[in-house]
């Protein structure tokens with residue numbers, strides 16, 4: 001109870017109390033309780049007891065940790081006074097050690113740990129103003145500014161959850177009074193100084209060992225300061241309006257990877273901790289670092305144990321991170337929304353760090369929610385739909401396009417759609433596990449959008465009929481369906497990636513994906529193609545070209561969505577081949593189905609229903625029922641009933657077809673295509689071995705290392 | 718196990734003393750009869766063994782080593798089978814044994830109140846396995862409303878003494894707990910385990926649990942968890 005509590009006794013009153021020791025009475029009374037009885041307050045039950053912190057228990061009471069260590073824990077000022085840390089004339093080895101350990105802390109923080117328990121275990125960062133050593137001071141100020149900028153970026157992009165990132169700053173001062181230009185310029189000065197020193201210690205023929213050593217040390221510091229400047233400058237450039245910093249970013253990043261290499265090769269030059277206290281093996285303890293300084297600053301969520309990343313891993317992490325930065329600038333080459341969304345998805349497949357995810361997100365959708373900071377999203381969505389399927393209502397100069405009511409209706413829909421798009425984009429920025437969770441909930445939103453699109457299409461269709469043109473227009477629905485299906489594929493494929501399916505389940509998952517491809521995805525794309533070509537033809541003939549010529553032209557150009565259709569065919573073929581292979585294993589009794597023999601509650605039908613449950617809210621595609629699945633895979637329909645060998649043979653053919661398709665244009669030589677080719681090649685061999693019926697093996701194994709969604713099948717002997 | 722557990726209503730009698738003995742008394746009615754060979758559970762266990770036999774018969778080609786060793790394992794099982802009894806949690810006196818078993822396999826031990834929260838609120842969902850009078854296995858569960866619509870059973874802890882593993886004792890404990898939860902109206906049963914805990918994953922998946930979700934960096938050591946689920950209906 002605090003002193004200021006109005007109702008409670010003041011400290012003065014407490015002092016005047018007559019205290020009485022009741023320990024003995026208490027334990028005597030306890031004797032009277034029966035086994036299992038517990039005296040407790042009405043408002044303090046077992047749940048509260050479980051969630052409470054037990055005072056004095058070293059595992060729970062943060063205050064006990066300090067009592068475990070038999071030494072004083074110093075803050076910055078105290079450490080300085082006690083001569084435990086230096087604030088001037090640091091040795092080169094000390095600087096290198098401090099810089100490397102600081103980056104190790106930054107990286108650990110970026111991996112979801114608390115700022116207080118990582119970055120701010122470096123005492124120098126608590127008050128860089130007071131540091132006299134110029135190099136250290138510039139470095140520390142820059143780190144504070146960098147950390148602050150990173151925090152700002154990640155918070156603004158908002159594509160993280162508590163397990164990705166801890167955004168609390170505990171009120172630490174982040175050198176906000178120092179302008180960013182000043183940070184850069186003072187780093188530059190230090191850098192120039194060291195550049196001179198490096199030059200002056202260069203080997204001049206005479207072999208002088210100390211001089212060579214000096215040279216090495218100076219170069220090491222030079223690269224570290226340069227890296228610090230480049231990193232901060234890169235992040236600043238990322239924050240510029242309308243992607244205007246992209247050229248600069250590329251320039252910095254080109255330099256940064258070389259600098260990192262020289263940092264990597266000089267890690268050993270830094271000071272190392274002398275001896276380690278028990279329990280603190282996972283923290284830097286060199287001069288300037290006090291792992292316990294913030295032990296009372298606990299994170300808002302349950303504290304995760306922070307093991308500071310090793311310096312070797314830190315360098316690797318930083319270099320990978322910079323490579324990711326370089327990759328994401330590529331998004332500025334996307335002109336259309338769908339391209340950008342595909343870019344997000346491709347990037348996400350690499351399971352990137354939260355910082356690069358956030359930076360990408362902000363490049364494309366900065367705070368003003370405009371596409372690349374420029375175009376209002378509604379306009380972008382309008383263009384996108386026009387590009388995708390050319391709805392008459394959105395084609396300039398069309399009869400309904402100029403009807404004000406129709407325009408207003410369309411605009412309302414586009415507004416609504418823009419919101420959904422933002423949600424989808426946000427999901428693709430989250431970590432992979434969260435993506436699946438969030439996708440499961442987006443289908444309701446998508447179902448509503450489907451309904452809106454349907455209403456709009458119907459309304460426009462009626463208008464058109466009045467205006468005498470007769471075709472049924474389902475353009476908006478088709479466009480929504482495109483996004484619905486993408487979300488469904490993502491949801492199902494993520495299950496493989498997150499290792500959620502057991503081999504017994506693969507066959508209905510592949511079946512479902514294959515059905516989606518052939519009954520929904522490919523038809524959706526073809527419909528869009530037809531609309532596009534019709535609309536194009538109409539415009540061209542209106543401008544005087546002959547219909548025949550237009551058609552010839554179109555044929556030469558090929559269908560607009562041909563590439564996506566081609567990819568879809570490959571995936572469908574693959575899924576089908578896997579389905580056959582799996583049926584073969586099941587029929588050969590090499591893949592046991594959990595058929596409820598071990599426990600009465602398990603049933604494949606229930607699992608099937610649950611696995612696809614999030615799709616239930618959609619009106620199209622209509623959810624596929626379990627009996628639909630069992631009907632299609634029912635081998636009894638065939639006469640004679642196929643043997644496993646026949647199924648393996650069919651699978652083999654399937655993989656061969658898929659392989660042929662991948663090798664055909666318009667496939668590109670992408671990583672994806674190469675991986676799929678390998679899958680096919682290996683599986684063709686496995687299937688042809690199995691189709692002889694002579695192979696003896698215990699069970700199939702599924703190896704997802706080449707491709708996250710399709711395994712290489714091997715046989716366990 | 719989860720760090721965020723949902724609040725439940727403790728039985729509180731007016732003077733603020735929680736009296737769990739009475740609760741246990743009531744719940745004894747739900748405990749499944751234990752005559753050997755007669756109960757549901759024994760049948761299920763048998764089923765597990767029988768299906769294994771079938772398999773072995775089919776794999777003529779593999780028989781040499783594997784079948785022999787399997788038969789041997791079965792023998793040991795057959796021997797210990799009779800000695801190993803499952804019993805329901807009785808009272809606080811069981812607590813130290815349960816804690817001893819569970820704590821062994823945990824990186825960060827729970828406080829006694831974590832055990833009390835589960836076990837005193839759901840004493841009928843806690844089972845122990847005994848070899849004569851030695852406690853060699855324990856399971857701790859709860860049954861609660863999830864989002865007010867699903868009656869969700871939750872397996873909070875499970876452990877089997879190292880010297881007694883791979884003898885289906887873990888499976889027996891889980892099956893017994895599932896039965897108890899189903900009798901009490903569970904719609905589904907969930908639990909979390911580290912992605913790296915292959916033995917637990919195998920055990921549960923053999924029983925029909927599916928991996929419902931991956932929880933990124935769920936544990937304090939930064940390892941991902943898998944949420945496993947068994948749907949009852």
Ligand SMILES: CC(C)(COP(=O)(O)OP(=O)(O)OC[C@H]1O[C@@H](n2cnc3c(N)ncnc32)[C@H](O)[C@@H]1OP(=O)(O)O)[C@@H](O)C(=O)NCCC(=O)NCCS
Nearest residue numbers: 822875876877882883884885886887888910916917919920
């Ligand atoms: C998990 C644990 C309870 C299993 O207990 P158990 O009595 O050995 O389990 P069972 O004998 O019933 O095993 C059933 C199946 O699980 C799988 N399994 C169990 N241990 C395994 C292991 N070490 N490796 C691979 N699979 C294993 C097997 O498929 C086994 O069937 P099989 O023996 O016919 O092949 C036990 O290993 C344990 O106490 N582990 C530490 C605590 C823990 O991880 N608890 C789970 C947290 S939720």
